[in-house]
Amino acid sequence: MFRGRRFAMKSPSVRCLLPLAAILALCAVVLLPEVARAGGGPENVLLVVNRRSYNSLTIANHYIQLRQIPPGNVLSLSWHPDKVETTIEQFRKEILAPVLDAIGKRRLTGQIDYVVYSSDFPWAIQLKSDMDKFRDALSKARASKEEGVWAKDPPWLGLLKEVASPNALTYLHQAVMADEPVRLQTSSPPGYMELNSNLYTRASGFPASKEVEPTQGFRAAMQFGPGGRPILIGGRSYLLSTMLAVTTGRGNTLKEALAYLQRSSKADGTHPSGTIYYVQNTNVRSTTRDKSFPAAVEELKKLGVAAQIVHGVVPSGKRDVQGVTIGTKEFSWPTSQSTILPGAICENFTSYGGIMRATASQTPLSEFLRYGAAGSCGTVVEPFALAYKFPRASIHVHYARGCTLAEAFYQSIACPYQQLIVGDPLCRPWANIPQVSVEGVEPAATIQGKMTLKPSATIAAESKVAGFELFIDGWRRATCKPGEPLQFDTAALADGYHDLRVVAVEAGPIASQGRKIFSISTDNHGRKITASATPSGTVRITTPVVVTADSPDSIAVVVLHNSRVVGQIKSAAGKVEIKPAMLGYGPVRLRVVAIGKGGPQDYVTAKPIELTVTR
Numbered sequence: 001m002f003r004g005r006r007f008a009m010k011s012p013s014v015r016c017l018l019p020l021a022a023i024l025a026l027c028a029v030v031l032l033p034e035v036a037r038a039g040g041g042p043e044n045v046l047l048v049v050n051r052r053s054y055n056s057l058t059i060a061n062h063y064i065q066l067r068q069i070p071p072g073n074v075l076s077l078s079w080h081p082d083k084v085e086t087t088i089e090q091f092r093k094e095i096l097a098p099v100l101d102a103i104g105k106r107r108l109t110g111q112i113d114y115v116v117y118s119s120d121f122p123w124a125i126q127l128k129s130d131m132d133k134f135r136d137a138l139s140k141a142r143a144s145k146e147e148g149v150w151a152k153d154p155p156w157l158g159l160l161k162e163v164a165s166p167n168a169l170t171y172l173h174q175a176v177m178a179d180e181p182v183r184l185q186t187s188s189p190p191g192y193m194e195l196n197s198n199l200y201t202r203a204s205g206f207p208a209s210k211e212v213e214p215t216q217g218f219r220a221a222m223q224f225g226p227g228g229r230p231i232l233i234g235g236r237s238y239l240l241s242t243m244l245a246v247t248t249g250r251g252n253t254l255k256e257a258l259a260y261l262q263r264s265s266k267a268d269g270t271h272p273s274g275t276i277y278y279v280q281n282t283n284v285r286s287t288t289r290d291k292s293f294p295a296a297v298e299e300l301k302k303l304g305v306a307a308q309i310v311h312g313v314v315p316s317g318k319r320d321v322q323g324v325t326i327g328t329k330e331f332s333w334p335t336s337q338s339t340i341l342p343g344a345i346c347e348n349f350t351s352y353g354g355i356m357r358a359t360a361s362q363t364p365l366s367e368f369l370r371y372g373a374a375g376s377c378g379t380v381v382e383p384f385a386l387a388y389k390f391p392r393a394s395i396h397v398h399y400a401r402g403c404t405l406a407e408a409f410y411q412s413i414a415c416p417y418q419q420l421i422v423g424d425p426l427c428r429p430w431a432n433i434p435q436v437s438v439e440g441v442e443p444a445a446t447i448q449g450k451m452t453l454k455p456s457a458t459i460a461a462e463s464k465v466a467g468f469e470l471f472i473d474g475w476r477r478a479t480c481k482p483g484e485p486l487q488f489d490t491a492a493l494a495d496g497y498h499d500l501r502v503v504a505v506e507a508g509p510i511a512s513q514g515r516k517i518f519s520i521s522t523d524n525h526g527r528k529i530t531a532s533a534t535p536s537g538t539v540r541i542t543t544p545v546v547v548t549a550d551s552p553d554s555i556a557v558v559v560l561h562n563s564r565v566v567g568q569i570k571s572a573a574g575k576v577e578i579k580p581a582m583l584g585y586g587p588v589r590l591r592v593v594a595i596g597k598g599g600p601q602d603y604v605t606a607k608p609i610e611l612t613v614t615r
Contacts, residue, residue: 042068042073043111043474043476046075046115046116047060047074048095049074050078055118055245055257056081056118063244066261067265067426071591073112075563081248084356086125091169099170100177113220114242114406114426115239116425121166123246123380125163127181130181131162134191138184141184160181165354166420167419168418168420192417195389198416200238200411201411202228212299217511217512220239224238240404240407241425249358256370260370267427268431269431270342273320275307275322276307276324276396278297278324279324283329286327286349288327288385290309296392296397303400314328314338315338317337318339332363340368341372342372342429347365347391349390351382351383352382354378354420355381373423375405375422377419387414388415389416391409392413400430402428402512405428431510432506433514434458434465434505435458436502436503441500449491451487452486456482467482470486470501490522491525493522495524497606498519529551531547531550532547533547533578536611539614541585544579547559547609549574549594553596554596556569556570558593559590560590560591561583566590578590583611589610590608590609590611592609594606
């Protein structure tokens with residue numbers, strides 16, 4: 001399998017013919033009025049790729065194919081892959097701000113619920129400057145006798161180590177972008193480092209509860225107040241976030257990362273028959289959480305999911321590990337002679353499980369992923385034995401009730417800022433997935449004018465479908481209730497190829513999704529384009545690909561890899577050479593778009609060129 005894990009690839013420059021606003025318009029659509037939103041699918045993901053890393057590009061290429069991520073939902077950033085730690089200022093400026101800016105400029109606000117980093121981004125963010133500013137502001141507020149500030153330092157302030165993970169800071173983006181590690185006014189929503197910073201979870205950090213908290217699906221458009229209750233104003237909004245892989249230091253190889261992502265994608269909706277194991281021992285890493293194990297086991301059994309409390313370090317000789325919660329300094333999964341099944345969440349309560357530098361001690365989270373887990377987590381700095389900072393035992397209950405992996409993680413951690421969460425955020429083994437059918441248009445049909453679709457769906461007997469959503473080219477265009485049609489006037493689109501998706505949303509708090517995906521072509525404006533590539537099919541990374549295009553009456557042709565411009569023809573017809581090194585290994589789709597004189601509606605898009613890039 002492909003190696004070169006720490007190779008820093010220079011990004012070939014492409015001189016843009018069009019300004020940024022016009023490039024974004026290649027994917028943009030007319031905004032619709034606000035409608036009921038549903039998260040948990042590929043249309044709700046912004047996938048962030050490091051274009052300077054073969055590993056990042058390659059993992060993203062495969063994940064896009066596995067999860068059918070729309071091309072407009074992929075953001076390309078430039079980051080040196082060897083820079084595995086950075087400051088909060090640099091993270092905020094070079095990663096988080098561009099992510100939030102892309103969501104806004106692409107008109108995806110309210111649609112994106114997940115920000116997913118491919119690989120070769122920093123896994124540790126230094127927070128000292130933010131905490132210095134907080135302490136300075138607190139000192140000045142006390143000196144001026146400002147009302148509502150902390151009269152004295154809260155006892156937990158000294159436990160907030162000044163290092164965070166990138167996925168957690170992305171999740172806590174509102175407080176992070178406001179430079180609020182700790183709130184100055186005690187009546188304000190919590191800062192991103194506080195022990196109760198995560199208002200999405202309905203659980204406190206205390207592990208001794210005899211009951212498991214309710215489960216709810218996630219929406220970035222929602223605000224959450226104390227106790228995880230959705231509120232209209234005055235709360236916090238979040239963005240679910242994980243890293244697909246860490247491929248430096250103690251992380252996983254590219255081969256391992258692709259293997260566990262492929263396994264997890266096949267686990268959706270399988271309602272597996274494996275067992276969730278909670279492992280007890282006398283170490284503080286176990287005793288901090290184990291009082292909550294019995295309630296979780298009881299609730300899992302009510303759901304029909306096997307669960308056991310066992311004693312030791314890891315489950316021993318178990319061939320049916322569908323999930324595991326342990327607490328130990330070090331472990332070796334092969335010596336356990338246990339088997340992790342597809343879709344499993346496996347996590348360990350220990351100090352350095354998320355520190356990925358090669359010289360670190362204790363067993364890293366990558367050990368679980370190496371042997372097939374769909375997701376794991378670990379802290380990127382000493383967290384102290386605080387239950388607030390780790391997943392509660394209920395993580396497996398939320399998962400078994402039908403949540404995605406990311407929803408299960410973030411519903412169970414009260415203070416997530418130190419947790420590096422790695423794996424497939426969309427994995428959902430116990431989801432009730434609607435099976436969607438669509439009448440009214442045939443796949444690959446050419447359409448003019450108004451389009452009327454009649455969607456229907458079947459779902460498990462205990463569930464119902466709340467409604468349907470129509471996505472074209474990754475953007476939500478229309479919604480309807482069961483029994484109603486989905487209607488859209490295709491004259492609002494550019495001519496040519498379009499990706500069409502009809503998504504059914506389950507009724508209830510989880511709102512699991514199912515979808516039917518196919519392509520159509522539109523012909524409303526008389527625009528035409530032909531495009532081809534040489535060589536086609538499988539191409540070597542060192543062999544240039546020549547894209548030939550012809551579109552009468554166009555002023556230029558743009559070639560995109562996802563939403564990134566990788567080539568341009570400055571006329572109506574011609575050729576452009578694309579270097580596969582810009583694309584990464586694996587499955588690649590190139591979009592060829594001709595630019596007309598009359599704005600985005602006068603563009604025309606060719607059928608995508610599909611390649612497989614190999615050594």
